[in-house]
Amino acid sequence: MKFESQLLKGIAPVVVLEILSRGPMYGYELSQAIEQRSGDILTLGKGTLYPLLYNLEAKKLVKGKWENNQSSRKRRYYSITSKGKGQLAKQKAQLRELTAGLNLVFGGALTPA
Amino acid sequence: MKFESQLLKGIAPVVVLEILSRGPMYGYELSQAIEQRSGDILTLGKGTLYPLLYNLEAKKLVKGKWENNQSSRKRRYYSITSKGKGQLAKQKAQLRELTAGLNLVFGGALTPA
DNA sequence: ATTGCATAGTTTGCATAACATAATATGTTA
DNA sequence: TAACATATTATGTTATGCAAACTATGCAAT
Numbered sequence: 414m415k416f417e418s419q420l421l422k423g424i425a426p427v428v429v430l431e432i433l434s435r436g437p438m439y440g441y442e443l444s445q446a447i448e449q450r451s452g453d454i455l456t457l458g459k460g461t462l463y464p465l466l467y468n469l470e471a472k473k474l475v476k477g478k479w480e481n482n483q484s485s486r487k488r489r490y491y492s493i494t495s496k497g498k499g500q501l502a503k504q505k506a507q508l509r510e511l512t513a514g515l516n517l518v519f520g521g522a523l524t525p526a
Numbered sequence: 527m528k529f530e531s532q533l534l535k536g537i538a539p540v541v542v543l544e545i546l547s548r549g550p551m552y553g554y555e556l557s558q559a560i561e562q563r564s565g566d567i568l569t570l571g572k573g574t575l576y577p578l579l580y581n582l583e584a585k586k587l588v589k590g591k592w593e594n595n596q597s598s599r600k601r602r603y604y605s606i607t608s609k610g611k612g613q614l615a616k617q618k619a620q621l622r623e624l625t626a627g628l629n630l631v632f633g634g635a636l637t638p639a
Numbered sequence: 640a641t642t643g644c645a646t647a648g649t650t651t652g653c654a655t656a657a658c659a660t661a662a663t664a665t666g667t668t669a
Numbered sequence: 670t671a672a673c674a675t676a677t678t679a680t681g682t683t684a685t686g687c688a689a690a691c692t693a694t695g696c697a698a699t
Contacts (some may be wrong), residue, residue, distance in 0.1 A: 415591070417559075418618075425626075425685080425686075426578055428631055429632055429633060432631070439648095440647070440648065441646060441647050442647095443585060447527075447631070450631050450650080451627035451628070451631050452626070452627060452630050453632050454623055454624065454626060454627030454630070455624075455627045455628075455631065457686090458686080458688075458689060459647090459687095460647075460650090460651095460687050460689075461685080461686050462647065463647095463648065463650090464649090464650090464685095464686090465624075465685090465686090467649095468684095471643080476677060480674060481612075483657055484597060485646090485694090485695075485696050486646070486648090486693080486695065487647080487648090487693095487694085488646095488647070488648090489647090489648075490671075492641090498626060502583060505632065506637075507631070507634065508628070509635070509636050509637075510567055511567065512625060512628075512636050512637060513565070514564040514567030514568045514608050515537075515564070515568075515625075516569070517563060517564050518541055518545070518560070518563050518564050518568065519544060519618065519621070520616065522622070523621055523625050524622075524625060524629075524637050525624050538656080541652090552676080552677095553676070553677070554674095554675060554676050554677080555676095567660080570657090571657075571658060571659075572658050572676090572678095573657075573658055573659060573660075573675080573679095573680095574656080574658060576676095576677065576678070576679090577678095577679090578656090579654090580658090580678095581655095597663090598666070598675090598676095599664080599665050599666090599675070599676055599677090599678090600664095600676080601665065601675095601676070601677090602676090602677075
């Protein structure tokens, strides 16, 4: 699907960026936040999430920082960059388009309420 | 995304099954129908569509049949099987769940109208 | 103490999706 | 006959999503 499938593949990144846009988080926390904020519908396994974070960091869409809290393990906190915010806006717009297209194809049967 | 990403990868198949559920079509026709019925938002390249059709046929979700129209080329018409209809229903339900989850994460920003 | 559990992160390797691209072939139109 | 739209097949690349194994640490119960 032309640009839409890039979007589809990109759905995990967008979700991550969206959640990080509300504040920094570390990987493990993120994986739980995704579940919680999606009503337990979306789940990212660590085998997906961590490599994804490395990839987002390499693209400078997020930035990671090790933090040594006393009385807890070392954690790598990720925060969204300004470049990441731009990307998020773009991808959200595409996601809107995609769901619009799907609704056309499926006759609106996807958003019942 | 647990079962959701299977879904995501499966978005092209669902679209194809949905359109075939309204009547048989051949590949080239399908690729155009997808564009038209999605308001030019969704596009499947032939490098994606044909292999997908072979795959769906191998899974017995669709069934292909060569037809020799006079005054036109040989075309392979695909129709959805009863197994395919069952699969379509399942995947539509998952698609509904997915969009629901996305709407939760994005605060409903995906279905503006 | 040590066992077990939840947390936290890394890495490897697999299956497959989506795609571009090229090759092949045919009917229609200029 | 050249160009174009139609129609299908095939090849190779890239990247995703994932499971699973591995390393580590803090905490709680026994």
